[in-house]
Amino acid sequence: MRIAIDAMGGDHAPQAAVEGAVSAAREWADITVILVGDTDRLQPLLQGNKPANLELRHASETIEADDEPVKAVRRKKDASMVVAGRMVKEKEADAMISAGNTGALMTTGLLVVGRIPGIERPALAPMLPTTDGEGILALDLGANMDATANQLVQYAIMGSLYRSKVHGLHEPRVGLLNVGTEAMKGNEVAKAAFPLLEQAPIRFVGNVESRDVLRKPCDVVVCDGFAGNIMLKSMEGTASVIFSALKEEFTRTWYTKLAAAIVKKGLGQFRKKLDYTEHGAAPLLGIDGLVLKSHGSSNALAFKNAVRQARLALKNDLVGSISTEIRNGSEL
Amino acid sequence: MRIAIDAMGGDHAPQAAVEGAVSAAREWADITVILVGDTDRLQPLLQGNKPANLELRHASETIEADDEPVKAVRRKKDASMVVAGRMVKEKEADAMISAGNTGALMTTGLLVVGRIPGIERPALAPMLPTTDGEGILALDLGANMDATANQLVQYAIMGSLYRSKVHGLHEPRVGLLNVGTEAMKGNEVAKAAFPLLEQAPIRFVGNVESRDVLRKPCDVVVCDGFAGNIMLKSMEGTASVIFSALKEEFTRTWYTKLAAAIVKKGLGQFRKKLDYTEHGAAPLLGIDGLVLKSHGSSNALAFKNAVRQARLALKNDLVGSISTEIRNGSEL
Numbered sequence: 001m002r003i004a005i006d007a008m009g010g011d012h013a014p015q016a017a018v019e020g021a022v023s024a025a026r027e028w029a030d031i032t033v034i035l036v037g038d039t040d041r042l043q044p045l046l047q048g049n050k051p052a053n054l055e056l057r058h059a060s061e062t063i064e065a066d067d068e069p070v071k072a073v074r075r076k077k078d079a080s081m082v083v084a085g086r087m088v089k090e091k092e093a094d095a096m097i098s099a100g101n102t103g104a105l106m107t108t109g110l111l112v113v114g115r116i117p118g119i120e121r122p123a124l125a126p127m128l129p130t131t132d133g134e135g136i137l138a139l140d141l142g143a144n145m146d147a148t149a150n151q152l153v154q155y156a157i158m159g160s161l162y163r164s165k166v167h168g169l170h171e172p173r174v175g176l177l178n179v180g181t182e183a184m185k186g187n188e189v190a191k192a193a194f195p196l197l198e199q200a201p202i203r204f205v206g207n208v209e210s211r212d213v214l215r216k217p218c219d220v221v222v223c224d225g226f227a228g229n230i231m232l233k234s235m236e237g238t239a240s241v242i243f244s245a246l247k248e249e250f251t252r253t254w255y256t257k258l259a260a261a262i263v264k265k266g267l268g269q270f271r272k273k274l275d276y277t278e279h280g281a282a283p284l285l286g287i288d289g290l291v292l293k294s295h296g297s298s299n300a301l302a303f304k305n306a307v308r309q310a311r312l313a314l315k316n317d318l319v320g321s322i323s324t325e326i327r328n329g330s331e332l
Numbered sequence: 333m334r335i336a337i338d339a340m341g342g343d344h345a346p347q348a349a350v351e352g353a354v355s356a357a358r359e360w361a362d363i364t365v366i367l368v369g370d371t372d373r374l375q376p377l378l379q380g381n382k383p384a385n386l387e388l389r390h391a392s393e394t395i396e397a398d399d400e401p402v403k404a405v406r407r408k409k410d411a412s413m414v415v416a417g418r419m420v421k422e423k424e425a426d427a428m429i430s431a432g433n434t435g436a437l438m439t440t441g442l443l444v445v446g447r448i449p450g451i452e453r454p455a456l457a458p459m460l461p462t463t464d465g466e467g468i469l470a471l472d473l474g475a476n477m478d479a480t481a482n483q484l485v486q487y488a489i490m491g492s493l494y495r496s497k498v499h500g501l502h503e504p505r506v507g508l509l510n511v512g513t514e515a516m517k518g519n520e521v522a523k524a525a526f527p528l529l530e531q532a533p534i535r536f537v538g539n540v541e542s543r544d545v546l547r548k549p550c551d552v553v554v555c556d557g558f559a560g561n562i563m564l565k566s567m568e569g570t571a572s573v574i575f576s577a578l579k580e581e582f583t584r585t586w587y588t589k590l591a592a593a594i595v596k597k598g599l600g601q602f603r604k605k606l607d608y609t610e611h612g613a614a615p616l617l618g619i620d621g622l623v624l625k626s627h628g629s630s631n632a633l634a635f636k637n638a639v640r641q642a643r644l645a646l647k648n649d650l651v652g653s654i655s656t657e658i659r660n661g662s663e664l
Binding site for chain 1: 463474477478509511518519520522541542543544545546547556557558559561562563564565566567568569570571572573574575577578581582584587588590591592594595598599602606
């Protein structure tokens with residue numbers, strides 16, 4: 001299993017990627033980690049401390065966080081992210097991980113690696129936080145703004161396979177993001193998707209309301225990228241406003257500061273549960289090769305965890321399973 | 333100005349409606365309040381204490397909270413809500429207020445009162461809470477799941493007129509709910525709506541993200557009913573989860589209970605700000621007559637406040653202004 005890491009992407013590049021890669025290579029002897037980036041910068045960070053199953057691949061360019069995604073991927077042919085994508089395409093690597101520009105990574109997936117035959121649209125599938133700390137896989141969270149009913153069904157199949165292959169869940173429960181739990185609720189796309197999801201080779205548990213998502217009514221929730229983004233950012237915005245108000249109240253006087261000191265630990269643990277950056281890398285599902293998006297703020301541990309996810313997905317042939325399931329579906 | 337109140341709708345019917353109506357009739361001599369409902373039940377509640385500008389209108393039926401909206405409005409022709417709608421239609425009343433079944437009220441607006449000529453779809457426009465306590469008018473919040481770009485423009489015009497006519501805002505700022513602030517963001521409908529909103533006779537301030545809505549980036553936010561519902565319920569769900577966690581932490585031990593006692597008042601005030609039931613009745617805009625939806629849990633004060641809103645909207649000819657603006661727009 002060969003896992004390429006875009007060493008130049010993310011807020012703490014390349015240091016975090018290098019440290020994470022070394023630590024992952026040490027932990028798992030059955031993988032080879034390939035750091036893709038400016039070798040002049042990567043080499044010194046290894047400090048002659050390179051495990052045998054860690055390789056370097058030079059790439060002279062870098063895609064920046066504020067680069068326009070499609071343009072950057074087309075023009076910067078020797079960017080670390082694009083080179084890693086090409087390695088997956090050409091079977092020099094089985095998976096790639098990047099903490100860089102999300103739009104550019106989706107473009108790399110689509111244009112450099114390519115889709116699984118039969119998949120209409122790939123989907124970005126992060127774990128959203130839930131109150132039990134386990135999370136819920138949500139897709140699509142931003143790869144495509146609009147989705148047809150059939151695309152939502154493909155998301156459901158891919159998300160379900162991811163949860164079973166990578167997280168080991170038995171028959172994960174799949175819900176459809178909607179405005180009510182009754183079958184005929186929703187916009188035209190949701191109403192058309194509902195009966196198709198009932199027929200799909202998944203455990204469909206019906207509509208779920210955004211109000212309940214944090215309480216984990218299911219293991220996978222499908223939605224178009226527009227609604228998914230509105231949901232995620234509404235949650236983030238509300239949490240941020242409430243925690244700001246708490247902070248303000250807790251620093252208002254000396255005795256509210258005392259109150260803060262008392263509950264600080266408990267609330268801190270709870271807030272951490274709600275922090276979606278804690279929930280690992282998000283797969284870009286539907287791509288004909290494994291592509292994982294690590295959070296921009298990823299540290300070494302986050303990179304190592306992304307390698308862990310990639311390794312599990314490869315061992316359990318996630319991409320092959322999606323391909324088989326989609327082919328079977330289209331033959332029905 | 334004649335304002336009809338569906339006395340049988342809401343959790344505290346008919347008591348709350350009667351008390352609110354009496355108090356409103358006493359406060360404003362320039363209006364007549366008409367309580368519509370079962371006069372056998374309403375009369376005793378008035379206790380011979382009826383202001384001269386308060387009238388009763390008998391209606392023998394009631395639409396229940398769990399009635400199927402369209403069926404109920406079609407079959408229960410003598411329901412208090414439907415009778416109030418018919419009074420608006422036949423100019424026996426200038427406005428109607430109901431705290432009853434929301435779907436049935438939207439159906440009453442559409443089928444009994446009817447749309448303003450030129451309006452494609454009416455929109456339900458509640459105030460969402462904001463951190464400054466003032467709120468933001470959001471539409472559509474549930475009357476129609478899907479919306480075209482042109483319908484979003486009509487929502488923008490109606491919402492803008494409501495904020496200026498009823499809330500007295502000068503040139504209210506109108507935003508488009510979207511996934512990013514740049515012009516070309518969003519799904520197909522949002523991308524098509526953006527340039528139309530730039531041309532519309534409103535003060536368009538561009539895209540707003542759901543993450544920022546609570547911080548009031550504008551005075552009116554337009555969206556389709558599906559996205560609006562996802563946003564609102566994501567906010568509610570997140571707030572509910574966080575306040576539950578706070579409560580749990582605050583009751584965990586005797587010293588966290590002490591902490592709770594210290595910050596209780598400050599947090600209570602903040603939570604109240606975030607409670608959208610505090611923000612008055614929601615107009616159903618685009619209907620050819622004034623229709624206001626009061627929250628199901630409305631007490632007497634909420635009914636009185638809804639009358640206050642109706643009176644302002646009538647004094648400033650909200651419905652006529654919408655009609656004129658839409659007519660002008662279609663003549664361009």
